[in-house]
Amino acid sequence: MSSMKPSSVAAVIGDLVRSRAAPDRAALQGRLVAALDEVSASVPGLLDPLAVTAGDEFQGTFATVGSALEACLAVRLALLPHADARFGVGWGPVTLLDAQRGIQDGPGWWAARGAIDDVHRTAATAATRTARTAYRRAEDVTGPDEAAVAAALLCRDHLLGSLDERSIEVVRGIMAGRTQAELAQDLGISPSAVSQRVRTDGLGVLVEASRLLREVA
Template sequence: MATMKQYSSCAALLVDQVESRLSDRAATHPRILAAIAATNEAIPPLDALRVTVGDELQGIYATLGDALAASYRIRTELFGHAELRFGIGIGDVEVIDRERGIQDGSAWWRAREAIEEVEALASDSGAAGLRTGIRDEREDANPLTISTVRLIDANIFRLRAGAREALASLLAGLDNQTAAKRAGITPSANSQRIINNDLRILAEAVHALAWLP
């Protein structure tokens, strides 16, 4: 029997679509595939982010920071097309059947617990914008991570479509001229979106999380 591949101390990322039954799956699916490709190119995974069962996606990353960076990348790629929810678990992953995508391990158990937890929290009207759950049981886990992620979620949730587009351009590293052209507005209007919504501060917080071990 072939030796099963194992990743130790990795970050498992589980993604599902919020209220997917209310969406046009046929129209959304090609956009999701394109967003997955862009995310895999931008943030190298240990095991590529991909569609699994139904509307779920999964991928494995070397660090919590990489998993968070991937979550924000695919989220911004799909602004206006699909609303996503994320669960990240830190632990080990065992690849039981690579051909069929069957995996197991503590990282996946924790990712599932994390996504179920954030879904339950978001059902409360005071936390409706929460989208990211994390289960990190390492002794050196940063206690501020979950609070920071929740603040980012809450701020993104409040943004209108135009501001979300401006944030996506900031996170992608586009200059103001290019971002404005992509949005079909003037550079001055794009700058106002950034200033009025404190988007540079929000983008800095997102980028900082990518350095987490």
């Protein structure tokens, strides 16, 4: 017998970007699985762990849109610069069809599928080619405003997609709670070099925007 969860959840559908062009698909798949396990163990609000469902596509559910968006960023930071992923986040009720196999359906998943389709279309346009995350709310469901979240995600994705490898390492460390002095020592560069990257590459803006998105309920 199917059952409907009493409230909406944030359903996440993700996949890898340009995975078919990877020289070692098995190694890429292993890196993805490790990233999903790491994020599932660390991001608050997890309901169903992020897991590969078929090929390079993966899914999971979260209690809030904010926790889902935090997980999307965390997966990207775990994969970059060697690989990247895109995400559709849907907010709505989810139906459990088969508890033993964990098969789910419902408006939350339909919204997530529509959102990841949006990402594919948006990233195909030169002006928004850095888009990697989209959000949709299921019909007739109360939840975070689509336009406001979309605007924030476009900016966050652009900032992250514009970074070089060293700045990705810096922002990854900041998000993990490392100080700039600690990062300078870890990376073998001067504290002033870390500070300059934080300022000129907009890393502080990226971290603050992510903090605010995390609070979206």
